[in-house]
Amino acid sequence: MKQVTTRVSDREYEHLTKFCQLTERTQSDVIRELIRRLSISGVLNPID
16 A cells, blocks of 8 residues: 655645544545546546
């Protein structure tokens, strides 16, 4: 498994933190789901 580090604004971090609290999910889980949903029509399909 690989590790990714990224910088976010204070506002983005607060938004992510609040979302995780409301959905009772970890930040890693939420970010992995978002990555799986990435797609570009005809080029990159979402990950199952």
